[in-house]
Amino acid sequence: MTSNGLPMENITIAFNIESPADSYLPTAVTNSSGIASITFMILPSDLTQGKVLGTWSVTAQTGLDMDTVGDSLTFEVASIMHAPESPVLTVLLMAFILTTAIAIVLGRRAC
Secondary structure, eight states: OEETTEEOOSOEEEEEEEOSSOEEOOEEEOOTTSOOOOOOOOOHHHHHTTSSOEEEEEEEEEEETTEEEEEEEEEEEOOOTTOOSSHHHHHHHHHHHHHHHHHHHHHHHTO
């Protein structure tokens, strides 16, 4: 979050995370760099039960100076035909996918 090119600290950001089966509404507060982040995990057990397969969307919004600003992204969670046998590898793969999604949001906010 920036204002006039300067990072804004202690601003509450509301996130709306929509999965194919559920939605979550967490909030986070920006740090001294103007960044608010949340972490969520897709568990291997959720993958095997098919609860999370499909299109997800994440929207972040806040209000500053009487304006509401926000950004959003969508990403796809798909089954892997040859999934790793190790639960650790599965979690690492999902962490990579989520990190990529977070990097896209942060990259958009920097513009």
